[in-house]
Amino acid sequence: MLPATAAALAVLAAALAWPVPALLGRARWPRRDPLVALVCWQAIGLAGGLSIIGALLVHGLAPWGHSLPEAGAAVLTGDPARDPVRGDHWVTLTLAAVLALELLGVLALSWARTARTRRRHRELLELVVRPADAVPDARLLEHPAPVAFCIPGARPLLVLSSGMVAELDDDQLAAVVAHERAHLAEHHHLYLLPFVAWEAALPVLPAAARAHAAVRELVEMRADDRALTSLRGPDPRRTLAQAIVVAAGGPGGGVPSGALSVGGSAVGARVVRLLSPPAPLPPAARAAALLCAGLLLLVPTALLLLPAV
Amino acid sequence: MASLGDLERTVMDVLWAAEGPVAAAELRDALADRELALTTVHTVLSRLETKGFVEHDDARPRRFRPRATREQHAAELMHEVLGRSGDRQAVLARFVGGVDPEEARMLRQLLDGSAPDAGTR
Numbered sequence: 084m085l086p087a088t089a090a091a092l093a094v095l096a097a098a099l100a101w102p103v104p105a106l107l108g109r110a111r112w113p114r115r116d117p118l119v120a121l122v123c124w125q126a127i128g129l130a131g132g133l134s135i136i137g138a139l140l141v142h143g144l145a146p147w148g149h150s151l152p153e154a155g156a157a158v159l160t161g162d163p164a165r166d167p168v169r170g171d172h173w174v175t176l177t178l179a180a181v182l183a184l185e186l187l188g189v190l191a192l193s194w195a196r197t198a199r200t201r202r203r204h205r206e207l208l209e210l211v212v213r214p215a216d217a218v219p220d221a222r223l224l225e226h227p228a229p230v231a232f233c234i235p236g237a238r239p240l241l242v243l244s245s246g247m248v249a250e251l252d253d254d255q256l257a258a259v260v261a262h263e264r265a266h267l268a269e270h271h272h273l274y275l276l277p278f279v280a281w282e283a284a285l286p287v288l289p290a291a292a293r294a295h296a297a298v299r300e301l302v303e304m305r306a307d308d309r310a311l312t313s314l315r316g317p318d319p320r321r322t323l324a325q326a327i328v329v330a331a332g333g334p335g336g337g338v339p340s341g342a343l344s345v346g347g348s349a350v351g352a353r354v355v356r357l358l359s360p361p362a363p364l365p366p367a368a369r370a371a372a373l374l375c376a377g378l379l380l381l382v383p384t385a386l387l388l389l390p391a392v
Numbered sequence: 393m394a395s396l397g398d399l400e401r402t403v404m405d406v407l408w409a410a411e412g413p414v415a416a417a418e419l420r421d422a423l424a425d426r427e428l429a430l431t432t433v434h435t436v437l438s439r440l441e442t443k444g445f446v447e448h449d450d451a452r453p454r455r456f457r458p459r460a461t462r463e464q465h466a467a468e469l470m471h472e473v474l475g476r477s478g479d480r481q482a483v484l485a486r487f488v489g490g491v492d493p494e495e496a497r498m499l500r501q502l503l504d505g506s507a508p509d510a511g512t513r
Contacts, residue, residue: 204469204472206443206445207465207468207469208469209397209400209401210400210401210404210445210462210465211462211465211466211469224466224469224470225462225463225466226466226467226470228470228474230470230473230474230486230487231486231487231488232473232486232487244470247487259487262487263487321503324503325503326487327487327488327499328496328499328500328502328503330487330488331488331489331491331495331496331499332491332493332496332497332499332500349489350488350489350491350495350499351491351495351498351499351502354499354502354503355502358502358503
């Protein structure tokens, strides 16, 4: 029979594959506290992978024992299975191996590809950019489109296009730079990496795309928030919003449409959020959300490691 | 002591400014103030060649020229930054993604509509 552990993990995996990401994706509170929401998304991703692979593994190993430590020890010491090993056990074991390899493999591949592209960009940049006079640690790229970006890594690069410098005043430029510095300081590219990889690994799972879009939006909001803490001036929120609108509507905004549905609405959400900031999450709600994220990780881990009841 | 990256940029600047292909010895002379050894110039050139920034003719193997202009490199980079190639989002964090003209107009209205009244300043 199906061990209770496997059943519980499967239920959890199903919840994390669709209803939970759908709920969090639609919730309004994440924009009140992007950092807590980001923690929740990471927990969902990690717990989801852990529970689906765990469910398959526990079921596949059931003939050797009803919990992972028990069955694992039996397999490793070469003990014979206590119950007959049926076809479905082999199927789930194979699925567990394939899924684990795919998730980790795509993650590694995505990492490597990203690193290669970044290296190429850095090589190009080091040749064509010059130090920006206005901002000491930024580089200036001669191009009319108003663009700012950063290349994360051991030697991060912050790049502003000449179009961006020309269209913004000093305060707005400082806001843009503070936003990009926040990305670099908090290593936001690492938050995104698993979701980029898992969207590529599981294109059939709508939750993967939804999670990726949500995390991308939250990372931008978080960078906005962090940028605001270091900005001076009468109305930094408005300054940053102005910079966003200029950058979004500039000549560089004419990117082929179709690719923009996600980015477009996210830009709007950022501007609205800056102009009429939502109340911050009360401490109790913050704590509850973080507790949920912790439990989300703890439950599948406990199910996997505790002996079967 | 200048870094290799710094030297590469300087060498490219000379090559870009030059009329035609440039020999390593000429490069050394052009950068005389840096007191470079000829081997250093060759090292920099071969690194640039590996990266695909300079090339040399088979007919004149000792003379190098840039493969593309500075503007072409900048355009290539911007194309990747502005375009949507695979997992670009993970490669670099762009300040704002592009929006279509309709939304850009809407955003400007939003900004104008919320102009702060003088009293709150």
